[in-house]
Structures are given as structure tokens and as C-alpha cells.
Amino acid sequence: MSVTHVTQGVEHPVAVVRLEGIEKSFFGVQVLRGVNLSLRAGEVHALVGENGAGKSTLLKVLAGVHRPDSGRIVVRDEEVSFAAPRDAQAAGIAIIHQEFTLLEHRTVAENVFLGREPVRRGQVDRRALETETRRLLDWLGEDGIEPGTEVARLSVARKQVVEIVKALSADARVLAMDEPTAALADNEVELLYGLVRRLRDRGIAILYVSHRMREVFDLSSRITVLKDGALVTCAPTADLDADQVVRHMVGRPLEALYPERASRPGAVRIALRGAGNERVRNLTFDVRAGEVVGLAGLQGSGRSAIARAIWGVEPFTTGTVELDGVPTRVTGPRTAVRKGIGYVTEDRKGEGLALRQSVRDNTLLVRRAACRGAVARQTADLTRLLGEVGVIARGPHQEVRYLSGGNQQKVVLGKWLAVRPRVLIVDEPTRGVDVGAKQALYRLLRDLADDGMAILMVSSELPELIGMSDRILVMHEGALAGELPAGADEEAVMGLATGHGAVA
């Protein structure tokens, strides 16, 4: 059992909803461990935690999607049990998801009262429909939206308003908002702030799920931090600062997350000389044995395009690639694999794993696919491979879809280790992986580099890129914008990535 020090604030008498001692596990993996959460009328309560900390599961318990294995849900001092989302709605709890549930080609009013339209003489009473919608919009202070407008013509921010009005029209007293700013443009965020504050002032209890510290501190009056499915702390926002919250989320000082860097890179493993194709141009760089080279850049800057080109999915059309000093033409994944290049793709479920197959079959996949004869049939080292990457599974025959993100990613790495590539490209290696597994993956990548592998790491998480890389290459609009040494700061990387010139 992990240690949880709960600094519960003084319990306010008007908690609209209380979750007490919620436990939930899936396929034998405990996702929530005795979590308490109370929501009061007229407060914005922030729920934060790393990916995989259990935020979304807790939200689904609150919404009646999942039934807790144990624990109580108390609505206005009355214990309830939700068999379906309908029951949670009836109790006045509404979830505003990142994806909207609106019918694009119907009007605002029709969407708000979908399935609950006021009826007069057997027909939908359109006038009542629009009047009632307008009343709700006015109440919220959103008079810029017309009830008769087709939803498809509204901006994302306004669709969000409609979604909220829809919940309010069903008498919601509790709104849980899951990463509400994820889909919004920067100038729309301020509008959302205003809306959240007005909802709060009108006595709605708001659970605000986000990992953006700025929003959490701008809006909330209390913060609950989850880590590994357990409650770490719940305290008034005024008593916390952002550093403390991050420390609670991560549970350890961040520096320890990244292993020591290598001191002595070896010979050049892979060298690009003026390489380019439709998406990237004129690339010249080396990656040496023992090095982890970070590849930074904004989305669409060509980071992943380099990876895919080296690997022959969309090959380079100009320039040359040398592997261990030998000019090499890679025409497809099969040649890439046989030349000793491995590629951990960004899309783990779509491109990395056959989810219904076992840990064993996935680990042996590359070897079986690309090798021949006795090598392809070799299985004796399976246990050693799985041990090396540290996969935690019920056994080699468990289907990988039942593993956590971190363990799935370890299987992907194991699959490549089975053929011992000379160059390993990893694209967003820790996406959707919890902190513990992240640390293990970093350690593993560093160990592989120390063993003489050349590692090219693509990542959009700057702390990870900076923490892991011996050098950082920064891409901007399909070309190399510059190279930074180990430990460069985030501003320097972003400066190059956004085209604001090189650092001084």
C-alpha cells in the first residue's frame, strides 16, 4: 500500500456529492485505491494527476459509467448507487467531455432539449423550446448565442457552452469538466474562465479536471491530487503553490527521473548527408554509438517525418544515409530492420502492437517477421528479454491489450531488442505512460545507449527531451533549425522550434 497523507480541509456542511473510499480495479489492476472526493455547491474543485493516475476512472465512477468495487457515493446526504449514466444524470451530475455530444445539424435549442422536448398537442412545442433555451442562456450570461442557430455554425467555445446548457436544462447541480481547455484556442480560454466563474457564482459545484497548473490556480478554490490511483492531498488552493502540486503529482523530485548521461560517445552509427524528401529537406547530422540524440520541433515540423524516412516508410529522395560508414539505401521497413534500424512508433496501438496477441508473440514479432532460419525460430532468450525491459504481466501468454500503457511500451521495446538494432528511433516513447514506467523506460533507453546503441528520440515533451538527450536537434518547417547541447533550457529549444532565431 502506498503512503497517503491526507490533509483534508474542514468539511463544509453543504457537500452536494461525496465519494468515499472509492476502489476500482480492471483485470486485476487496481486503478483507484480508496479515493475520497467532496464537491460543494458554488466551488471549483480542481482534480489533477499524471496520466494514468486515475482521474478519468474517478470521473466515470461519478458519472455512473463504472461501478466502484467498494466505497460510497453520497448525494445530498443520501447514499446512492448508479447503475448507468442515466442514474447519475437524474441525481444532477453531468460530465462535460472533451468530445461533444451535440448533433451538428440541429439547432442549439433542439440539442439542449434532445429527447426531452416540450410537447404541445402531440407536437414539439418549438416556441417553448426556444424560450426555455434562451432563459438558460440568459441565466448564464451567454446572450451571444441564438437558440435557433445550427450548432455546426458555432465556434468550439460556444459548442462547449451549448453542452453545458444542455446539462443545466436537465437540472444538473454538479458539472465535471474533463480537460475543458484542450480543444480551445488561447483567446477562447478566457471566455471559458468567465463561464466557469458564473456557473460557480450560481451555486453549481464544478469538478475541473486539468493538468495545466495555470488554469488550476486561476480558477479553483480546492485542489485534489491523485497519484497511482490514490489520493495524495486535498487542500485549499490558497495553501498550495504550483511546485508543491507538481511534486505531489510526481511523488518525487523531477531530477531523479532521468538517468546520468553518457560521457563518451563512440563511432558514428548513422549519418545523414543532405537527406530530404517532400516533407523534410537538406538534413545533415550524425548519431553516435552510446548517444541519445533528441529531436525537437513543433507538431508538423518534420520530426516524425525524419524517423519515417530513415526507416523507409516514406524514404529520402535526395542526399545519402550512411550506416556505420556505409552508404545505405533503405527502401522499406523490411530493409531497415535487416540493416539494424529499429523504430518505436508514436502510435503504439495502431503500429506498435498486435493487441490480441500475447506478450510472447509480440516480443518475438520483429524477429519472426524480418529474420530467417534459426534466428527467426529462436525463443530461448524470451525470459531474459522480458526481464531486461521489465515487463510486468501475468505471464508471457497474457494478451498485450490487458497491459498498462507503460508495460505495452516495454513490450514494444522488447520486440526491437530481440533483433538488437544498431540504431533505435523512438517516437514519443512515454506517451500515455505513468511516471513510474517513464522512469523505467528512460533508464532502459540509457542502458541501451551505454551498450553501444545509437538512439534518436523524438518527443514533444520538452522536459523529457532535455532530461534525456546528450544533444538536441531542433526542427523548424522541415529543416534543421539548430543543435543544442545537453541540458539546454526550454526557451532555447522553443526559440529554435518557433523560428525566432538561434540562441546567442
Add this chain to the structure above:
Amino acid sequence: MRARPRLADGTGPVLVVLLVLLVALAFAGPAYAEPSGYLALLKRAAPLVVLAVGQYFVIASGGFDLSVGSLVTAEVVVAARLVDGDDANTWWVIASLLGCGLLVGLVNGLITTKLLVPSFIVTLGMLLVLDGAVFLWSGGAPRGALSPSFRVLGRGSADVGVLGQVPWSVVVLLVVVVAAAWFMRSGTGRMLLAVGDNENVVRLAGGRVDRLRLLAFVLSALLASVAAILLAGFAGVSAQVGEGLEFRAITAVVLGGVLLGGGRGSVVAAAAGALSLEALFSLLNLLGVSGALESAVQGVIIIAAVAYAAHGAGLRRMLRRPVPHPA
């Protein structure tokens, strides 16, 4: 964690179904009081089991093979004409039937993988082409006859020491099932399932997805040829001998818990599915249910089996009920 003998996923339920049917048969008919009754059942089921094993390869890798029924018909009709009752022709005709199967499998597989036509359409087209060709060639009434040596495989028996007389078709059935199970444990077999699960992953791992798919179609057509040889001997020559066999084979595979769309299921379960289907028909026959109901029964089974697969996880959870949470 308790250790248990490892059956491939989904093999359990079909083995239970099979066992129940076999026990029911013993109660329903005096013929099943002795092993010979069951041996006769195996002999009868052999062509379907062989077809189901072939169909399994295609379904597991994410496709369908609808052409096997008319391939069986075509080969039986062609065999009768070419053998023409002469023992001297037996062996080269058998060899050329297997050659034809290989060819049909290659055509199915190449069109599916190179021209990117869905296998459902390719093999449906092949079904119609073969049907038409047979009709054109035979004029509706097959001519010629099979030689006695040709028919031995389908109806004769081998002397197997202590076991006494074992029908050749049962020997063929066992060889096919054992070889298929062995193949599915090999690297290539595992890759075939992985292709059905997520072909991107296999391609990006450096695997040759097209070749694996092609292999599945070739195996299916080759096994259909074996089934044709067995069926010709067992049932004789007619232009209807293979009718509906493709759906029967698909039903058998689905009954074996193999996921349509690929990626999951065991070949032994598919074979057990075929045997269950045959046992069920024998049972219905013994109970005096009209043979006309067979296709209706088959229809219900295929829908029920796929529905069970789709909701299987939920159903199993409902049946199993709360396991007290782990200490």
C-alpha cells in the same frame, strides 16, 4: 496464480459443446453404443474438418474464402471425367487436383493482396466462376467415373495394428489437424494471426504481409482439394457435392470461437467446431428432425456464435459474477 494446462483462447466452450453432443448421441442412437459409431462419425466429418482447417487459416489472417464449396464440386466433377474409371489414372489425377487447388488459392490470394479487392468479393467471384465452368464443362450431368483406388481414400480403411480398421479419411483428418496445430505454433503461424489482428504492425516490423495472406489462401484451397478427394470417394460424383460447404466451413470455424476479422482463435477449436456441427446434424437426424432444417440450424448457429463472440466478455462476466477482490 494457479497454473493450468494451456488451451488456446476460446477453445474451452467448443470442446464442452462437442462433448455434450457426443454424449447426447450415445443416448439417442444405438449405433453410438460402440466406438465404431463414433469412428463412422469421424469419417463422415473428415471432409468438413479438413475444409474448416483451411477456412481457419484465411479467417485468422483477416479474410474469407467463399470459393471452397464450388472448388470441391469442380474438382470432383473433373476427377470423374479424367479418371474415367481407370485405376492407372488415379495418382496423376490426384496430383493434378492438388495442383488445381494450388492455382485457385494463388489466384484468390494474388487478387486479394495485389489488386486490393476484399477477399469476400474475390472468393465470391471465384465461386461463381468455378460454378459456371463446371456447368459449362459437364452440361449439368457429370460424366465419367472414379476408379476404385481413387475411392479408397474416402471410403476405405487402413489396417492399423492394435486399433484394427481405421478409415483412411480419419487418418487424413488426424494428419491435417496435427500438422495445422503444429504450424500454428510456429513463427509463421503466429505471424498469420498477427496479420489478422493488425497488419500494420507486421508490415512495420519488416514482415511480408502479402505473402502471409497468400499462404492462407493457398492452404485453404489445397485443403479444399483434399476434402474434394475424400468427399468424392465417400459420397460419389455429382454436380452438387460441394454445395454450401463454404458456409458450413465458416459456421464450423465460428462455432470454434474464431474471431471473424481475424487475429484470434485456435485451429484445434475450428476443427472441433466442424466435428460439433457434424455431430449436431447426426443427432438431429437421429431425433427425426427433417434434413431440410439443416441450413436453418446452421444459420442460427452462425449468428449465435458471432453474437456470443461479440458479447462474450460481458456474458462471461455475468455468468462468473463477482470474484472477491484480490487480497
